[in-house]
Amino acid sequence: xxxxxxxxxxxxxxxxxxxxxxxxxxxxxxxxxxxxxxxxxxxxxxxxxxxxxxxxxxxxxxxxxxxxxxxxxxxxxxxxxxxxxxxxx
Numbered sequence: 119x120x121x122x123x124x125x126x127x128x129x130x131x132x133x134x135x136x137x138x139x140x141x142x143x144x145x146x147x148x149x150x151x152x153x154x155x156x157x158x159x160x161x162x163x164x165x166x167x168x169x170x171x172x173x174x175x176x177x178x179x180x181x182x183x184x185x186x187x188x189x190x191x192x193x194x195x196x197x198x199x200x201x202x203x204x205x206x207x
Contacts, residue, residue, distance in 0.1 A: 126183075133155075145159065
């Protein structure tokens with residue numbers, strides 16, 4: 119089993135995204151640095167538009183993730199409602 123991860127600039131908007139990721143991915147771990155926050159998850163991580171909207175308090179297009187994104191690892195699968203990272207064999 120390998121970890122996938124995603125890292126964002128540390129700011130108010132990405133704080134809401136991180137909270138949404140943690141709500142939808144039990145077992146995820148957070149590493150906060152002064153200028154960034156990194157979330158690691160074994161095997162697969164899912165970011166759901168609906169959960170981000172609940173946290174941020176407004177409509178959210180998953181493409182907005184890219185504004186504060188620093189880096190990620192894993193295979194990306196993206197729809198209008200979910201952005202997922204995983205390792206596929």
